[in-house]
Amino acid sequence: MSMASLNLLPHPAPLSYSSSTSFPKGFVPCCNNIHVFIPKGTLLRKASLKPTLVVKSSASGAFVADPLSTITGGPISDSISSLKFNLLSAVSGLNRGLAANKDDLRKADAAAKELEAAAGLIDLTADLDKLQGRWKLIYSSGFSSRTLGGSRPGPPTGRLLPITLGQVFQRIDILNKDFDNIVELQLGAPWPLPPLEATATLAHKFELIGSSRIKIVFDKTTVKTTGILSQLPELEVPRLPDGLRPRSNTGNGEFEITYADSDTRVTRGDRGELRVFVVA
Template sequence: MPLFGSYLSSSPSRLSIHKQGLTHAVMASLTSLPHLPPFVSHSSSSSCSIRRLCPGKILTVTFMSPRRSRSGKRSLAPISAVDDVSVVDPPPPPRPPSWGDKSELIAFLKLKLLSAVSGLNRGLAANEDDLRKADAAAKEIEDVGGLVDLSVDLDKLQGRWKLIYSSAFSSRTLGGSRPGPPTGRLLPITLGQVFQRIDILSKDFDNIAEVELGAPWPLPPVEVTATLAHKFELIGSAKIKITFEKTTVKTTGNLSQLPPLELPRIPDNFRPPSNTGRGEFEVTYLDADTRITRGDKGEIRVFVIS
């Protein structure tokens, strides 16, 4: 072994020169991989390593400095590059909620629907593109939630529900797809919050709207709450029929001390054909805090429990 014998008899300075030469030789061989510059790192004073980045892996070659054997002689102890190869895989892409976990998926789709209808002023500011996005987001929840059976889940209707979106409001009338006062500059009417109050025992179904009516200067605007009282009945597993009874208007704010005013009901003979006082809609999704309905004129409404 004359070659290693010469190294073993070398001085520490010659061994250091040889170590540097061997390192440069390995680096030169690694530069045959195009556009992959090596990185040299020193973990301690007695070792150095060469690292080359390759697609999908990092190659590391570590060389230990000469050290003494049990006999007291120096020995060159390189570490095999094959033994010190590590593979680093790229991180996996973000995953949507587990499709096997229905509750997690429903929660994800609810947030998606809320994002689609946010900023639309309950639908009054929606354009055609907004209507399509909201409809698609609602359809996803309906598909995952499955068919609604109110004969079993009628108790979930109980309570006060806040309207957060109605596609019918894009018609720019407070009646939605049915006759109602227009919004905008023609009449100084500002729509506030809209609620539905449902009592499954008395079969009461009340639509409640907070409205601000403009007044000539210098009078302040008049704030009122209009309650459109209905009765409801089930006409299918998920379909509801409502029948109008009366409208009550109550002033709020500075005029809250005034008694409520009940508006007389228009006789059926004088009602326009489009306003029969009856309506139907289907509950397409229902849980403890969210409800989606589709009306007999195609409108979509989204409610959250309040």
């Protein structure tokens, strides 16, 4: 349904109608005094008119929440749409968590818990398709520690190292069980050389444990330069021997899917890390 089909003129008074009412003039009352165009003679049920929240990722990296993009009788209730919007609003402007303070962390966690409680337990055993695709990370509570490893050890951000974190994605292929974390980085260089831009891909395999828990097993890390050096070949980073690698940073991990729909996913990691993703 295009935005051109929305008549935004308020109705002077509430209307009442039965569960199967014909609207020959082509308009039916919806929510918040918004009228939706319906072809003449269409029979509608009152319960099918539900505003849902559709989240899109803008070019700037911020999410765009459009609560009236779709009018449908889908599984997302009005209350869940509202709680979902509250969570996305709570994490907006926090630079994926890098700019979050303790109060921001508390507000984001509280908003996530309200959404999780309203949506109920997630069962992916019959609906693993919800994970398929490319997802953009818009918030991680672990990034408030100012390290690129989140809740795990990782290189610090800021002035200690000339590393600027770009966008972070997850690419999930449910058929091949591929689970890739993709990180865009900008590395500083001595003047007058331009910064080096690169994309690091941390490849994993995944399996579903129970109904909603995901286990990932590290495979390899590859780095591909972008920008002016994009012609350079992709480089696979050698993996440290098990004896030299810290036990706390094996690359493997587990996390729980606590909320998932067609455009938003919320996870809680094995170290308590809250992450929010939107479809890319």
